[in-house]
Amino acid sequence: MNTLFVQHFGNDENRKLSYYTAQMMGYQAARRAILEMKPEQIIEDVKKSSIRGRGGAGFPTGMKWGFLPKESAKPKYLVCNADESEPGTFKDRDIIRYTPHLLIEGMIIGSYAIGCTHAYIYIRGEYTREAKILQEAIDEAYKNGFLGKGIFNSSFNLDVTLHRGAGAYICGEETALLNSLEGKRGEPRVKPPFPALVGAFSCPTAVNNVETIATVPHILNRGAEWYAKLGRIEKSGGTRLMSVSGHVKNPGVYEVEAGSITLRQLIEDHAGGCWKDKKIKAVIPGGSSAPVLTADEIDVVLDIEPFQKIGTMMGSGAVMVCDEDTDMVQLIWRITKFYAHESCGQCTPCREGCHWMEAILHRILHGAGAEKDLDMLLDIANNIGGKTLCALGDAAAGPVISFVKKFRTEFESYIRGQKKYA
Amino acid sequence: MPKCTIDGREVEFQAGENIVNIAKRVGVDVPVFCYHPGLSVVAQCRMCLVEVEKMPKLQTACSTPATDGMVVRTTSDSVKKARASTMEFLLVNHPLDCPVCDKSGECDLQDNSFAHGSAYMRSTEERRTFVDVDMGPVIQKNMNRCIHCTRCIRFGDEVAGVREMVAIQRGNMTDITTIDGLPLSTQYAGNYADICPTGALTLKDFRFKKRAWFLKKTPSVCGGCSKGCATEVHHENGSIYRTLPRVSPGVNKYWLCDEGRFLFNHAQEEDRVREVWTKTSSEATWAEEIQKFRSTLAQAGSVVFAVGSDLTLEEMKAIQVFVSQHAPSAVLGHFGTPGILTSSEDGPEDSILRMKSKTANLMGAEKLGFKPLQKASFDVAIVFTAGRAVLPELQAKHKIGVGLFITKEAERFDVVLPSLSMFEKDGTIVNHAGIEQRLRRVVPPRGHCKSISEVLMLLANTGKKQGVA
Numbered sequence: 001m002n003t004l005f006v007q008h009f010g011n012d013e014n015r016k017l018s019y020y021t022a023q024m025m026g027y028q029a030a031r032r033a034i035l036e037m038k039p040e041q042i043i044e045d046v047k048k049s050s051i052r053g054r055g056g057a058g059f060p061t062g063m064k065w066g067f068l069p070k071e072s073a074k075p076k077y078l079v080c081n082a083d084e085s086e087p088g089t090f091k092d093r094d095i096i097r098y099t100p101h102l103l104i105e106g107m108i109i110g111s112y113a114i115g116c117t118h119a120y121i122y123i124r125g126e127y128t129r130e131a132k133i134l135q136e137a138i139d140e141a142y143k144n145g146f147l148g149k150g151i152f153n154s155s156f157n158l159d160v161t162l163h164r165g166a167g168a169y170i171c172g173e174e175t176a177l178l179n180s181l182e183g184k185r186g187e188p189r190v191k192p193p194f195p196a197l198v199g200a201f202s203c204p205t206a207v208n209n210v211e212t213i214a215t216v217p218h219i220l221n222r223g224a225e226w227y228a229k230l231g232r233i234e235k236s237g238g239t240r241l242m243s244v245s246g247h248v249k250n251p252g253v254y255e256v257e258a259g260s261i262t263l264r265q266l267i268e269d270h271a272g273g274c275w276k277d278k279k280i281k282a283v284i285p286g287g288s289s290a291p292v293l294t295a296d297e298i299d300v301v302l303d304i305e306p307f308q309k310i311g312t313m314m315g316s317g318a319v320m321v322c323d324e325d326t327d328m329v330q331l332i333w334r335i336t337k338f339y340a341h342e343s344c345g346q347c348t349p350c351r352e353g354c355h356w357m358e359a360i361l362h363r364i365l366h367g368a369g370a371e372k373d374l375d376m377l378l379d380i381a382n383n384i385g386g387k388t389l390c391a392l393g394d395a396a397a398g399p400v401i402s403f404v405k406k407f408r409t410e411f412e413s414y415i416r417g418q419k420k421y422a
Numbered sequence: 423m424p425k426c427t428i429d430g431r432e433v434e435f436q437a438g439e440n441i442v443n444i445a446k447r448v449g450v451d452v453p454v455f456c457y458h459p460g461l462s463v464v465a466q467c468r469m470c471l472v473e474v475e476k477m478p479k480l481q482t483a484c485s486t487p488a489t490d491g492m493v494v495r496t497t498s499d500s501v502k503k504a505r506a507s508t509m510e511f512l513l514v515n516h517p518l519d520c521p522v523c524d525k526s527g528e529c530d531l532q533d534n535s536f537a538h539g540s541a542y543m544r545s546t547e548e549r550r551t552f553v554d555v556d557m558g559p560v561i562q563k564n565m566n567r568c569i570h571c572t573r574c575i576r577f578g579d580e581v582a583g584v585r586e587m588v589a590i591q592r593g594n595m596t597d598i599t600t601i602d603g604l605p606l607s608t609q610y611a612g613n614y615a616d617i618c619p620t621g622a623l624t625l626k627d628f629r630f631k632k633r634a635w636f637l638k639k640t641p642s643v644c645g646g647c648s649k650g651c652a653t654e655v656h657h658e659n660g661s662i663y664r665t666l667p668r669v670s671p672g673v674n675k676y677w678l679c680d681e682g683r684f685l686f687n688h689a690q691e692e693d694r695v696r697e698v699w700t701k702t703s704s705e706a707t708w709a710e711e712i713q714k715f716r717s718t719l720a721q722a723g724s725v726v727f728a729v730g731s732d733l734t735l736e737e738m739k740a741i742q743v744f745v746s747q748h749a750p751s752a753v754l755g756h757f758g759t760p761g762i763l764t765s766s767e768d769g770p771e772d773s774i775l776r777m778k779s780k781t782a783n784l785m786g787a788e789k790l791g792f793k794p795l796q797k798a799s800f801d802v803a804i805v806f807t808a809g810r811a812v813l814p815e816l817q818a819k820h821k822i823g824v825g826l827f828i829t830k831e832a833e834r835f836d837v838v839l840p841s842l843s844m845f846e847k848d849g850t851i852v853n854h855a856g857i858e859q860r861l862r863r864v865v866p867p868r869g870h871c872k873s874i875s876e877v878l879m880l881l882a883n884t885g886k887k888q889g890v891a
Binding site: 168185190340341342343344345346347348349351352353354355356359360363376383386387388389 | 485596
């Protein structure tokens with residue numbers, strides 16, 4: 001199986017420029033892009049590679065770049081979303097830790113492709129060490145002429161600014177991220193207009209995930225067709241970094257060719273299966289906002305579309321495994337508490353609904369639930385889902401619906417007093 | 423012109439118009455909370471969700487611009503369900519203290535709840551509560567009632583030009599408050615109460631004074647400065663309770679400054695002179711004083727008629743005619759705001775509404791040919807005012823005031839004949855831009871106030887058949 005990232009993970013020495021140039025064709029793709037390629041060619045290559053956004057929504061990256069106006073009186077911006085706030089996701093952290101130059105090179109290529117001269121990396125506030133590592137790599141790149149004025153003696157200039165977030169989950173949503181970047185409250189904006197037209201500082205902006213941007217040098221080095229063919233399903237190319245956590249023997253970041261294996265194979269063959277020789281009860285397959293799957297449902301091909309077909313989502317590729325002893329009521333209460341806490345508070349269904357769901361779940365958990373609460377929970381979740389300004393509402397509603405539907409008996413045993421919160 | 427269809431009715435629109443406004447034109451009311459035509463669109467409350475053909479999800483009518491051929495449905499089951507659920511969400515933490523809320527009866531939350539909500543409440547959880555900060559002399563805050571529409575934040579930011587209201591905390595505990603809990607500093611604070619769709623921000627001045635549904639509403643024009651903002655004066659049983667701005671796109675849009683808003687309090691002050699007042703006698707009567715006034719005029723050497731530029735065109739004209747017929751040698755001049763003698767000296771005081779001339783009809787006075795009052799000494803000075811013009815320093819042996827005076831002001835005169843405030847008469851005023859607007863009689867005067875034309879008529883009527891109408 002081909003891997004692009006994971007072979008470089010694990011060794012702190014790998015983050016240095018010397019390793020990057022010696023082992024990873026460092027900055028050759030950027031050199032070729034700037035000196036030999038036209039921006040449209042790069043966008044065309046990215047389109048051909050069929051890479052879909054790795055941040056969660058899975059939007060085709062080439063198409064996203066193509067939406068930016070070619071001619072613009074205003075400056076254009078490339079913003080790298082390194083907020084990685086979806087619970088269970090930790091793949092971008094490893095990219096930044098071990099291959100920061102890959103991200104920087106991707107930023108150079110992406111900026112050149114869309115015509116940006118000042119790019120931003122918005123990094124999660126909690127990533128203190130990673131911010132330091134990345135800043136060191138940026139400084140190193142400046143020192144060696146990969147950033148700054150006249151890169152590779154061309155007329156192309158690029159500055160990269162690292163901006164640290166303040167720890168809000170919602171700032172992983174691209175428009176909230178842009179607001180936060182501008183120094184405003186981290187609240188999502190109304191769309192349309194989309195960032196491609198009105199983004200950072202009201203200028204055309206492309207916002208891409210770390211993994212997406214870090215993939216671009218690979219695409220240019222190895223060829224778009226090669227990259228596209230790594231994916232087994234049409235229109236979804238490349239490899240996927242999967243963050244596997246929870247009740248598995250070997251939690252960690254795994255890289256698989258998109259669609260080459262099933263979710264069960266990922267858990268059992270790669271991550272060593274369920275821990276303590278227990279059985280799997282459930283899997284949250286794409287970050288905490290993805291609807292949960294039961295153990296019977298995990299024979300699903302690991303890619304965006306198959307996941308959608310069974311009513312869940314690939315999201316950021318964060319697989320959380322629950323063993324047979326997991327208390328699902330407690331788990332969904334904790335997940336919902338997270339969303340209630342992270343709701344920005346601007347739109348009604350999310351602000352009021354998430355907290356209300358949390359309160360009901362708390363009540364059920366503490367023995368004060370009623371039978372009708374479960375249908376009410378489903379109704380509230382349905383009233384939130386699809387009605388909110390950004391996707392946080394859906395992220396909160398999806399898990400509640402799936403947990404109540406798939407593990408209703410567990411809720412009922414709390415309601416009937418057969419089970420008590422320990 | 424592009425066309426779209428709303429609930430089966432085809433309607434033309436201009437590019438960029440949102441569905442809320444287009445729907446209004448064909449009589450379809452889309453309920454809103456956060457949307458306000460005078461503020462930016464944030465699509466936060468989610469009350470205006472409508473079904474748009476070919477779009478998978480419900481769309482917010484406030485932020486969705488219409489496109490040619492768009493088909494919108496506002497009465498489908500999914501829209502009704504969405505509205506009902508938004509109402510339910512908004513009431514989960516609302517205290518429902520309508521019986522003691524000043525907003526009750528004119529509350530968007532109440533009205534939309536009545537129209538789109540359910541009579542049953544499913545929530546049994548404890549409601550969130552907040553500790554409120556003092557917002558200064560104009561606004562009373564009650565955060566528990568707030569529905570987080572952020573109209574107030576946007577008003578401060580976009581209209582009043584001062585970022586003083588902000589959201590702090592987040593999620594369910596989002597608190598809409600002032601920066602560092604400071605009192606409001608804008609001179610337009612009253613608008614916060616107007617635009618608030620619930621009773622979260624109410625006027626301290628109006629607090630617990632009257633239930634909104636008892637108020638009668640008279641459209642009028644503000645006499646506070648030469649802007650001439652359109653107002654609606656709310657009154658009942660001869661008392662004015664508040665003034666609200668009336669929408670007037672060319673003048674004040676949706677807004678009103680605090681000075682104009684609370685101007686009515688001056689006309690209702692306890693120590694306003696409402697009976698004939700003289701320095702010497704406490705039992706003066708209209709008949710005696712008119713008689714004395716007439717003989718004073720006849721005997722006086724030099725007379726000045728000082729006319730406040732807060733009077734209406736009709737009153738000014740009546741004075742002009744009276745002077746030409748009965749005191750042709752008298753000096754005639756207008757007064758109003760110290761330092762602003764002519765309309766050329768007038769101008770905007772800030773970038774929003776307030777003008778430098780604090781009298782409403784400076785332009786009208788000039789149109790009638792009045793000149794600014796010159797300093798000189800006279801035997802008799804007669805001062806006409808509606809209570810807004812700043813009284814001039816006049817050198818005169820005998821001073822007569824006609825108009826609205828409070829006792830302290832009256833003491834500067836020998837005789838005061840009580841007349842009408844700008845809320846007690848009909849008339850015309852001309853604003854700084856030359857727009858003529860109608861001032862409407864809102865309440866009858868209390869006591870024995872007479873209109874200026876009546877006073878002039880009494881003066882002119884010497885028994886012979888002549889007079890000034």
